[in-house]
Amino acid sequence: MNIFNTSCYHIFIGNGTTQKFKGTAAATKNFEQFAKEAVKQTQGNISTQEYTFNANSNVKTEFENYLINPSNWDVFSKTMAGYLLSEQQTSQAQVANMKVKLTPGSLLVIHCKPPHNNTDILVLVKIEQEEVASAEDFEKLFGLPVDKKALNTAFITFEKDQEPQLLVSKARAYWTKFLDVSPVRLDSVNTANAFDALDNQLKAVKRNHKADYLHLRNHLLTFLRNRSGQTISYNELIEVVFENHKPLDSNFKPEELAKKLINLPKTYKRPFDAQFNVDMINVNAKRVKQSVMLTDKIELNIKDAVDNLDQLIQPFEKNGEKGIVILSEDGYEYFKKSN
Structure with missing residues (x-):
């Protein structure tokens, strides 16, 4: 120069x-x-x-x-x-x-x-x-x-x-x-495009690493929700949510995923800025909702970002039987047994 x-x-x-x-x-x-x-x-x-x-x-x-x-x-x-x-x-x-x-x-x-x-x-x-x-x-x-x-x-x-x-x-x-x-772009547009770009990339994680996918997607949502109205750096988002992720599957390499995500602001079909104020208005319920089939008749719906997801929902295994434990007072009232 x-x-x-x-x-x-x-x-x-x-x-x-x-x-x-x-x-x-x-x-x-x-x-x-x-x-x-x-x-x-x-x-x-x-x-x-x-x-x-x-x-x-x-x-x-x-x-x-x-x-x-x-x-x-x-x-x-x-x-x-x-x-x-x-x-x-x-x-x-x-x-x-x-x-x-x-x-x-x-x-x-x-x-x-x-x-x-x-x-x-x-x-x-x-x-x-x-x-x-x-x-x-x-x-x-x-x-x-x-x-x-x-x-x-x-x-x-x-x-x-x-x-x-x-x-x-x-x-x-x-x-x-x-x-x-x-x-040039509204904050709501930047937020929605950034979320969609990352969400699309996470679909590849879902195929082979379901637990990591669930936790990464939830962390992405909580990161954005908790910073509503604040200016964020896309690089900071990638570092906090993806690079610092502790894999649940030992075969999953979050640092490799992070490298693929870093250029999305320029390469995604709907571009977004690498710095913007978070406005979640266009990240609607349909985009946020996550469904997990527990059996052919029972489905777990996660309707929005959940703080401390790994503490609220935990895997359970005993005597060869596998399942999950969900910490919920409301749920407890539905399923408790009277003596």
């Missing part, structure tokens, strides 16, 4: 000011390397959601104006910092009654181009400062973390005669308002 312009502005919410980073030659060289790493990590971040600019987005308009007159980079980058400061001040005012204070931060603004490609890329990275103590005198200092993976980022591709493409990660409210963007 060829980098043309970079700027970093420290944002001070309390006094409503921004300050451009200016340093020595050595410091500037370090910053340039920091910016290169920021572009690399932002471009390679797979936990993103696709957005589109709203009609009057200032970020879009200002960058397109800058492309017409590249000598105005300093004006453009300072304007970006001012817009972000304004949105963060608004957010701070909204949470002031809860005695919450937004973390100080800095904004990286980077213009770059891929080699042999006539597209322009705008990279925006909001970095929250961290308070640390100096190892020499334990004086409190504020600094920027080297690892920028979990930050508010935007990787925006501008191509002639095309609508810009935005990949946004960790999109807090002030960040999306600053960008003035809307998600």
